[in-house]
Amino acid sequence: MDERSIELRSNLAAVRTRIEDAALAAGRADRPELIVVTKYFPAADVLRLHRLGVTQIGENKDQEAAGKAAEVAETLHRDATRSGPPPRWHFIGQLQTNKANSVVRYASAVHSVDRIKLANALAKAHTRATAEHDDVADPLDCLIQVDLRQPAQGDGRGGTAPELVDQLAETIAAAQGLRLAGLMAVAPLGEDPGAAFERLAILHQELLAQHPEARMLSAGMSQDLEAAVAHGATHLRIGRDVLGERQYPG
Numbered sequence: 001m002d003e004r005s006i007e008l009r010s011n012l013a014a015v016r017t018r019i020e021d022a023a024l025a026a027g028r029a030d031r032p033e034l035i036v037v038t039k040y041f042p043a044a045d046v047l048r049l050h051r052l053g054v055t056q057i058g059e060n061k062d063q064e065a066a067g068k069a070a071e072v073a074e075t076l077h078r079d080a081t082r083s084g085p086p087p088r089w090h091f092i093g094q095l096q097t098n099k100a101n102s103v104v105r106y107a108s109a110v111h112s113v114d115r116i117k118l119a120n121a122l123a124k125a126h127t128r129a130t131a132e133h134d135d136v137a138d139p140l141d142c143l144i145q146v147d148l149r150q151p152a153q154g155d156g157r158g159g160t161a162p163e164l165v166d167q168l169a170e171t172i173a174a175a176q177g178l179r180l181a182g183l184m185a186v187a188p189l190g191e192d193p194g195a196a197f198e199r200l201a202i203l204h205q206e207l208l209a210q211h212p213e214a215r216m217l218s219a220g221m222s223q224d225l226e227a228a229v230a231h232g233a234t235h236l237r238i239g240r241d242v243l244g245e246r247q248y249p250g
């Protein structure tokens with residue numbers, strides 16, 4: 001095992017221990033799933049994580065993710081020493097409608113559906129991709145990203161306002177090729193994440209009352225995973241505490 005794999009293994013173990021401790025502290029019988037966010041890190045790291053048993057990968061930019069997913073798929077296909085299914089790709093970033101065609105080709109879940117127009121674009125893209133491949137693809141898991149800022153800013157960056165969740169949920173649930181999978185949010189800056197995730201948990205309960213299949217609650221990043229676990233997160237999106245600090249270009 002190379003040095004980087006040893007580092008990733010040790011970081012993963014530490015994160016898994018934190019998740020376990022948080023779940024025990026919250027008295028949860030279930031365990032949230034770990035999505036490792038690999039943005040700004042190369043396909044080689046995704047392949048190392050895959051060997052270490054990571055099955056779910058998160059990315060936030062289509063251009064970067066599309067290339068990486070292709071490279072990972074190609075290597076897994078070619079390298080006979082690798083076993084196990086390919087990772088499941090979760091798209092977690094802001095998404096323009098013109099990227100829908102690309103995203104549906106590698107992602108099995110989109111956590112950042114924040115408007116009806118995007119839901120419609122994803123449905124159309126998924127239907128088209130399925131027809132081209134002439135097979136019966138799984139529907140695309142769609143999570144509604146909720147803006148937890150108070151008041152919601154409606155600036156197209158932080159998700160949909162809480163009062164618009166219902167309408168968007170109906171659109172997704174009715175769309176061919178999409179499956180309404182749950183809610184996603186990022187804790188707002190400058191607020192206790194526990195308070196924000198508590199509001200998110202209430203919104204999730206309300207959504208579940210109408211759509212019992214929408215079980216995913218995607219919340220919690222490196223800094224606030226404990227608060228998210230305490231408030232019922234089913235999927236955690238962890239980047240830097242597994243991979244290290246990101247080197248932003250420029």
Ligand SMILES: *Cc1c(COP(=O)(O)O)cnc(C)c1O
Nearest residue numbers: 037060092221222237238239240
């Ligand atoms: C980058 C990112 C994460 C991971 O954040 P870390 O602080 O690196 O754990 C989670 N969610 C979203 C939406 C992200 O863009």
